[in-house]
Amino acid sequence: GAGVSQTPSNKVTEKGKYVELRCDPISGHTALYWYRQSLGQGPEFLIYFQGTGAADDSGLPNDRFFAVRPEGSVSTLKIQRTERGDSAVYLCASSPGTSGNIQYFGAGTRLSVL
Amino acid sequence: DAKTTQPPSMDCAEGRAANLPCNHSTISGNEYVYWYRQIHSQGPQYIIHGLKNNETNEMASLIITEDRKSSTLILPHATLRDTAVYYCIVRVTNTGNQFYFGTGTSLTVIP
Numbered sequence: 114g115a116g117v118s119q120t121p122s123n124k125v126t127e128k129g130k131y132v133e134l135r136c137d138p139i140s141g142h143t144a145l146y147w148y149r150q151s152l153g154q155g156p157e158f159l160i161y162f163q164g165t166g167a168a169d170d171s172g173l174p175n176d177r178f179f180a181v182r183p184e185g186s187v188s189t190l191k192i193q194r195t196e197r198g199d200s201a202v203y204l205c206a207s208s209p210g211t212s213g214n215i216q217y218f219g220a221g222t223r224l225s226v227l
Numbered sequence: 228d229a230k231t232t233q234p235p236s237m238d239c240a241e242g243r244a245a246n247l248p249c250n251h252s253t254i255s256g257n258e259y260v261y262w263y264r265q266i267h268s269q270g271p272q273y274i275i276h277g278l279k280n281n282e283t284n285e286m287a288s289l290i291i292t293e294d295r296k297s298s299t300l301i302l303p304h305a306t307l308r309d310t311a312v313y314y315c316i317v318r319v320t321n322t323g324n325q326f327y328f329g330t331g332t333s334l335t336v337i338p
Contacts, residue, residue: 117270146325155314155328156271172325204270215261216326218270 117219119205125225134190134222138207145188148204195226231315236333245302249315252296262300264311305336
């Protein structure tokens with residue numbers, strides 16, 4: 114597809130479970146970002162990849178959150194032992210690294226922890 | 228990155244120009260001004276960005292004051308589909324780092 118794709122679009126899980134959220138960036142984009150958006154708030158940065166490596170993971174709230182991008186394309190955000198406070202929309206963006214570093218966002222995954 | 232201040236909400240009549248202000252009084256010389264918008268249940272959408280000159284594209288115009296401490300996003304002929312939350316962000320463009328979104332301005336276009 115032409116845009117950033119995130120799957121699933123919705124995920125409902127129980128407290129304590131493990132979840133994985135997937136992001137397919139725009140082909141050729143070297144930079145990939147994860148954000149989290151709570152109701153009524155703007156997106157908050159979680160982690161940024163340049164290629165395969167995490168260039169900045171300062172936004173990850175704790176060690177239950179982890180993200181990988183093993184081949185420099187698709188990325189997976191992993192959340193262990195989910196808590197009700199993890200409920201939010203998780204947004205992924207990619208950027209070509211040029212053209213003003215414009216970030217192109219996916220529609221997000223809405224995570225609900227019951 | 229510098230912090231931005233935006234009004235929490237605004238209304239605009241359909242067909243009229245929507246002028247969305249943003250204050251960024253602590254902006255540095257190498258920081259750009261970006262505007263994104265987010266329509267309900269969608270991801271943020273890039274609108275425009277600039278450094279110090281006014282910019283125009285097919286979506287909007289960006290007017291940056293001479294001292295760069297504030298800017299205005301102009302939607303020349305607002306439609307109902309322009310109803311969204313608009314975010315003003317300042318960032319050094321070549322760092323590759325994250326955007327700080329804030330809470331933005333909720334624009335409602337009224338028929």
